[in-house]
Amino acid sequence: MAIGFDFGTSNCSVAHVVNGHVQTIPLSENETFILSALCAPTRAAVSEYLFRCLNIAPSSSAGEAVLSRAMSDNRAEGLEVRLDDVLFGKQALNLYLEDPDYVYYVKSPKSFLGTLQLREPQLVLFEDIVCAMMANIKSRAEAYLGQEITETVIGRPVVFNTLGGEKSNIQAEGILYRAASRAGFKHIEFQFEPVAAGLDFESTLTSEKNVLVVDIGGGTSDCSMIRMGPKWLTKKDRPETLLAHAGKSVGGNNLDISIAFQRFMLEFGKETNYKSGKAMPTMFFWEAVATNDVNAQRKFYSYENLETLKRLRAEAMYPEKVQRLIQVHQKALGHMVVGEAEKAKITLSDQSEYIASIDLLSEKIDIPIFSEQMEKSIAEPMRQIKNLIKEILLQGEVTPDVVYITGGSARSPIVREAVKSVLPNTPIASGNYLGSVTEGLARWADLCFK
Structure with a gap:
């Protein structure tokens, strides 16, 4: 049996085609989406969980070395890894929020894929995390359907990491492929996420059109210019219809991080001075909330940085604010702060004011934020998204008949206005913001594995 698998930055979902109709598969308490999050007692517990609880072996000698070290570390801490020690989705988030000091929490591991200059053990850990999440989703889907799932089409962004180029794409797709294979999928294909979203939109068309698909996901923004229409619906080989692709590693998470950095970090000492009158560096505040940057997070949460932050507090004009930054470090609260920024972004799509509450x-700090402040905070990522649209127009060398906009962040009026500013005379269509990629992947899986 074949499914479309959207391994998303913010959420994951799967779907299949039954009698020509796409059916999304419930994954959690009748919800079709599961939060892209994992929580475990320790980082080392993830690798042992796969091997001991799911009987999933490492995919390389480096993986075997990581597993051996993990089992040794767990024994040294007196930890016997059990099946219910590793949690996923909202259960993982709730445990993290309940006791962030004593758990290993990962949200949006897809954001880390494609990061270069990482050591082999780190890449192995990312693969283990992705594999654990995929195995969990596969198991839930199989339990609902009552049959084994062996074939999948997995969505991928056009560009995983803007800085790494094609090397990043190869590394990231390799991790996804190995993780999916270890999770039990026997036949695996990939499809660009904007193309998948376009396939879902294509099923509604009655005539041929040049469609610019703009997919604003959690970690990436992708554009594809595609010639669409009824005559292409059942064709797998259609290279002549794929006119151009472009992508950047900027998405909804970047908007959340920008809000947290520009607005929330003011309460943690950003834009204040030392007692000497010299301005305090901003890098500490950026690293605290850059939850999609593995190197920034590793630097912020290092023991050496804790000592630096303490010196910063001693020299600061407002030491009580810097103490809050130290709290973020000591209690691993970066994800919580950015999560509150995400709530602000969503609420301010419909309201003019939001009171953020950071515990x-x-x-507990209450921070009012207004829609104008949010718009100012996310100006830079929005500029990048507009430039991406301009780039695809140059590549495709055609004017689209319609823009199809999708992705969770595409619901924001600010995002839609950005698209309009580049193409003021082109109609904008939208469908299932969160589900169009999944549904398109399911359609492609139905074509691939017939």
Whole structure:
């Protein structure tokens, strides 16, 4: 049996085709989406969980070395890894929020894929995390359907990491492929996410059109210019219809991080001075909320940085604010702060004001944020998204008949206005913002594995 698998930055979902109709498969309490999050007692617990609880072996000698080290570390800590020690989705998030100091929490591992200059053990860990999440989703889908799933089409962005180029794409797709194979999929294909979203839109067309698909996902923004229409619906080989592709590693997460950095970090000491009058560096505040940058997170949460932050507090004009930054470090609260920024972004799509509430355990900070402030905070990522649309127009050398906009962040009026600013005279269509990629992947899987 074949499914379309959207391994998303924010959420994951799967679907299949039954009698020509796409059916999304419930994954959690009748919800068709599961949060892209994992929580475990320790980082080392993830690798042992796969081997001991799911009988999933490493895919390389480097993986075997990581597993051996993980099992040794777990024994040294007196940890016997059990099946219910590793949680996923909202259960993982709830445990993290309940006790962030004593768990290993990962959200949006897809954001880390394609990061270059990483050591082999880190790449192995990413593969293990992705494999654990995929195995969990596969198991849930099989339990619902009552049959084994062996074939899948997995969505991927046009560009995983803007800085790494094609090397990043090869590394990231390799991790996804190995993880899916270890999770039990026997036949695996990939499809660009904007193309998949376009396939879903194509099923509604009654005539031929040049369609610009703009997919604003959690971690990436992708554009594809595609010639669409009824005559292409059942064709797998259609290279002449794929006119251009472009992508950047900027998406909804970047908007959340920008809000957290520009607005929230003011309460943690950003834009304040040392007692000497010299301006305090901003890098510390950026690294605290850059949850999609593995190197920034590793630097912020290092023991050496804790000592630096303490010196910063001693020299700061407002030490009580820097103490909050230390709390973020000591309690691993970066994901919580960015999560509150995401709530602000969503709420301000429909309202003019939102009161963010950041719980540092020792105190709770209420921060008002207005829609104009949010728009200013996300100006830079929005500029990048507009430039991406301009790039695809140059590549495709055609004017689209319609723009099909999708992705969770595409619901924001600010995003839609950005698209309009580049193509003011082109109609904009939208469908299932969160589900169009999944549904398109399911359609492609139905074609691939017939």
